[in-house]
Amino acid sequence: MSSSVPTAPLASPADPSQVEEPPIAAPTSGLHETLHFALRNKKLVFGLSMTSALLLFAIVGPFIAQHGPLAYTGKLSLAPTTKGGFWFGTTLLGQDVFSQFVTGLRLAFIVGVLGGGIAAIIGMVIGFTAGYRSGIVDEGLNMLTNVVLVIPTFALLLVIAAYLQVRGIMMEAVFIGITSWPWAARALRAQTFSLVSRDFVDMARLSGRSSRQIIFQEIAPNMSSYLFMMFILLFGGAILIAATLDFIGLGPSNTISLGMMMQLSVQNAALQLHLWWWFLPPGLAIMALVGSLYVMNVGLDEVFNPKLREL
Amino acid sequence: MGRYFLRKLVIYAVTFVVAVTIDWAIPHLMPGNPVLTLVGRIQIQDPRVAQALYHHYMRAFNLDLPIWKQYWYFWVSLFHGDLGTSILQFPTPVMTIIVHALPYTLALLVPAIVLSWYAGNKFGALAARRPVLDNSLLPFGYTLTATPYMWLGILLVWVLAVTWHLFPVGFAYDPTAQRAFTWPFISSLAYHWFLPFLSLFLVSFGGWAIGMRNMIIYELESDYAHYLEALGAPQRLIRRYAFRNAMLPQITGLALALGAIIGGALVTEIVFSYPGLGYQIYRAITNEDYFVIQGIFLFIIIGVLIANFIVDIVYLIVDPRTRIGMEGGR
Numbered sequence: 001m002s003s004s005v006p007t008a009p010l011a012s013p014a015d016p017s018q019v020e021e022p023p024i025a026a027p028t029s030g031l032h033e034t035l036h037f038a039l040r041n042k043k044l045v046f047g048l049s050m051t052s053a054l055l056l057f058a059i060v061g062p063f064i065a066q067h068g069p070l071a072y073t074g075k076l077s078l079a080p081t082t083k084g085g086f087w088f089g090t091t092l093l094g095q096d097v098f099s100q101f102v103t104g105l106r107l108a109f110i111v112g113v114l115g116g117g118i119a120a121i122i123g124m125v126i127g128f129t130a131g132y133r134s135g136i137v138d139e140g141l142n143m144l145t146n147v148v149l150v151i152p153t154f155a156l157l158l159v160i161a162a163y164l165q166v167r168g169i170m171m172e173a174v175f176i177g178i179t180s181w182p183w184a185a186r187a188l189r190a191q192t193f194s195l196v197s198r199d200f201v202d203m204a205r206l207s208g209r210s211s212r213q214i215i216f217q218e219i220a221p222n223m224s225s226y227l228f229m230m231f232i233l234l235f236g237g238a239i240l241i242a243a244t245l246d247f248i249g250l251g252p253s254n255t256i257s258l259g260m261m262m263q264l265s266v267q268n269a270a271l272q273l274h275l276w277w278w279f280l281p282p283g284l285a286i287m288a289l290v291g292s293l294y295v296m297n298v299g300l301d302e303v304f305n306p307k308l309r310e311l
Numbered sequence: 312m313g314r315y316f317l318r319k320l321v322i323y324a325v326t327f328v329v330a331v332t333i334d335w336a337i338p339h340l341m342p343g344n345p346v347l348t349l350v351g352r353i354q355i356q357d358p359r360v361a362q363a364l365y366h367h368y369m370r371a372f373n374l375d376l377p378i379w380k381q382y383w384y385f386w387v388s389l390f391h392g393d394l395g396t397s398i399l400q401f402p403t404p405v406m407t408i409i410v411h412a413l414p415y416t417l418a419l420l421v422p423a424i425v426l427s428w429y430a431g432n433k434f435g436a437l438a439a440r441r442p443v444l445d446n447s448l449l450p451f452g453y454t455l456t457a458t459p460y461m462w463l464g465i466l467l468v469w470v471l472a473v474t475w476h477l478f479p480v481g482f483a484y485d486p487t488a489q490r491a492f493t494w495p496f497i498s499s500l501a502y503h504w505f506l507p508f509l510s511l512f513l514v515s516f517g518g519w520a521i522g523m524r525n526m527i528i529y530e531l532e533s534d535y536a537h538y539l540e541a542l543g544a545p546q547r548l549i550r551r552y553a554f555r556n557a558m559l560p561q562i563t564g565l566a567l568a569l570g571a572i573i574g575g576a577l578v579t580e581i582v583f584s585y586p587g588l589g590y591q592i593y594r595a596i597t598n599e600d601y602f603v604i605q606g607i608f609l610f611i612i613i614g615v616l617i618a619n620f621i622v623d624i625v626y627l628i629v630d631p632r633t634r635i636g637m638e639g640g641r
Contacts, residue, residue, distance in 0.1 A: 143322065149567065150326045150619055154574035155611040156333065162596050162604050163337050183567060236457070243459045247578050249596050262461055266582060271469045272480070279469070283462025291457030298453075 037303045044303060047296025054289050058109050061102025069103040069256050070095060080277050089277035092268045097261075101281050104258035108239050108289060111173045111257075115238030118177025120231045123184030128215045130185070131192025142189075145182045153179035154241065161250035169252045172245065176238045184230050191226065195219050225304040229297050236293040243286050258282035319623050323616050330612040334605050335385045339378070346374060394606035399598045405606035408591055413610070415483055416587035418504060420576050423511035424565070431519025432561055436554050438520070439527035448520060455517025460575035464510040464582035471506065478506045481584035507583040515572055522564060526557035559630055566622040569615050 246259025
């Protein structure tokens with residue numbers, strides 16, 4: 001059956017679904033060991049510090065910006081300068097690029113956490129249920145997963161967003177969340193499947209625990225590292241999807257995002273006019289954020305999976 | 312084998328029905344009336360004329376029928392290849408717009424997908440467990456996969472086209488060129504095609520290279536690889552075995568990645584003003600030309616389903632276990 005084949009989505013460079021057997025969680029004394037390896041792992045430290053730095057920037061930035069992100073200041077196509085707070089210059093229309101940039105960065109985090117979080121929750125519910133229960137429930141959920149997996153969800157998002165007159169950042173995150181869970185559900189189903197037949201699960205079942213208790217207290221903790229990595233990948237993926245949607249002109253209608261900054265710069269011929277301060281920062285920020293998330297993910301993989309540790 | 316295909320076909324059929332139903336339902340669920348937009352666009356002063364025109368269009372688009380009949384007619388016209396009429400480019404049928412745009416999108420997508428997959432797998436396999444190569448490929452690959460498609464396009468246009476004048480800024484061919492099957496025109500096409508292709512190729516390449524690298528490392532750590540090593544098999548042989556096994560998830564991954572790559576192609580076309588489906592959808596969205604958006608969505612669905620089916624067949628050929636498993640053997 002094709003569904004038993006582990007699959008690797010493009011968005012998961014260090015695809016954890018390739019691990020055939022999820023490692024059983026280490027006893028509590030393992031926490032110290034994990035921390036020891038985590039702090040020595042350069043990839044993890046790099047990814048984590050980069051993400052934290054960007055997060056800090058996204059939180060603090062809007063407070064130190066001296067102009068509103070959409071306000072017209074009357075200064076046109078200003079190159080980056082220290083005068084008047086235009087640290088990243090202005091757009092062709094006289095808006096402060098720095099203010100737009102930090103607002104967009106903040107939205108990227110919101111979309112990533114919300115969209116990735118929703119996708120992770122749906123993926124967990126469906127993956128755990130399908131893996132734990134066999135028979136008709138599994139068949140049905142599997143069918144659902146396969147159908148959503150085959151539908152080009154990006155195109156679907158296009159149609160839905162195009163028909164919405166007023167679009168908000170929350171709505172965008174929710175839509176991204178409910179369309180990007182299938183690969184996670186599929187990978188979790190396979191993982192759950194391999195855990196269900198283990199002795200400790202049988203033991204729990206014999207002791208009369210309910211299915212929900214077994215899933216959340218016995219099975220899920222044994223893949224906590226895996227779940228965390230899955231969330232990171234969904235987080236990064238959601239940011240990229242949102243940027244693409246925004247660039248097509250389907251972004252939130254009452255604010256500005258990094259994707260919209262790029263759209264507006266292309267639309268206003270910023271490339272031909274060499275207004276590089278307008279179109280370079282937004283893409284660079286997305287690249288840095290998503291890239292550091294991916295690198296962090298590889299680092300985590302190496303920390304949790306002893307086979308991958310570089311000796 | 313028959314059961315395998317039957318199962319796949321059922322999934323694809325369900326997917327198609329679901330997609331078409333969603334495509335039909337969205338405009339009915341959303342607030343706003345596209346016919347009002349259409350009538351509003353024509354800007355008629357006399358309200359009676361506007362009223363008459365409104366009813367005419369309601370009838371023309373079957374919007375005055377009961378809802379189940381509308382759904383049924385949607386399917387009927389779909390199978391007649393009728394996807395409605397463009398509002399922006401009235402009265403051009405949506406089908407005509409799509410048929411004209413499709414070759415450009417395919418010319419970008421197919422080579423970009425195939426070549427990036429091939430090159431990515433080769434490079435990824437080469438880099439795995441080879442520290443010198445790995446240390447340069449890994450950061451490079453992660454940077455590329457994390458890059459938004461349109462931003463790489465923007466960067467390429469700005470550096471190579473606007474600043475250095477090495478390539479054209481956009482469009483599919485030189486507007487002064489004669490559209491004919493001649494060398495100057497074909498070279499103009501190729502010249503304009505290269506940058507959008509490169510930008511798509513590079514982003515996908517990073518993902519495939521990293522995926523393959525990780526997969527090979529897992530394979531090299533597996534029991535059969537260690538066993539071969541213990542037997543004293545040459546590294547090349549072990550790597551070849553690992554490559555073949557690592558290939559399978561990459562093939563499945565290809566089917567999964569299609570949606571993302573298509574999204575990437577759409578925005579790349581917008582950056583380069585390349586007249587494919589992405590450019591058309593952008594125009595349609597900025598002008599609220601809904602039938603075009605819906606029509607292109609259906610075309611993308613059909614394309615993805617066909618591509619998935621091809622991947623399935625390839626998988627069947629490449630992995631003997633699928634064949635045997637499907638025939639009920641052990």
